[in-house]
Amino acid sequence: PLDGSSNIDCLVSIGTIFGIYRKQSTDEPSEKDALQPGRNLVAAGYALYGSATMLVLATETGVNCFMLDPLRLLYECNPMAFVMEKAGGLATTGKEAVLDIVPTDIHQRAPVILGSPDDVKEFLEIYKKHAAK
Known part of the structure; x- marks a missing residue:
């Protein structure tokens, strides 16, 4: 989802927040695969789109920030x-x-x-x- 989309018209930064989980089943991907506690996250992060475009990515080894500039x-x-x-x-x-x-x-x-x-x-x-x- 695009978080803060109501702020687009006033030029405030908007972004996307995401979490990545390991698929638990051997079946086709389904909602069941997403229904896991946060402790099962493999990675998570957010991207900001505004006066600067930035990606923050957290994995088991740490957090990294990337900026398109x-x-x-x-x-x-x-x-x-x-x-x-x-x-x-x-x-x-x-x-x-x-x-x-x-x-x-x-x-x-x-x-x-x-x-x-x-x-x-x-x-x-x-x-x-x-x-x-």
Whole structure:
């Protein structure tokens, strides 16, 4: 369902909340498969659609947030990368450090992955594995 749909006309964020359960029966999927206690959830999360599009996903191993945002290099990526690096984290495009990019346009866009060194290094390992294919 689309939660907050009555707020669409006033530009307030709306979203979708979801839960994922493991199918319990071997029959065709039915309502019975959904009638389980919350402790049986495999994953859950929500997506927000508004001035930014964001997905929050919780699984047994933790919670991750993903944001759809074509971040701009000069006035979004670089300042956030600077803050992140000064805080001890990393900021990358997947191919190079954000702060090492030489801009070619005032509105240039760049992918950006920001976070703790461990999280960013984990992302880079996955990125490189899939980029090689």
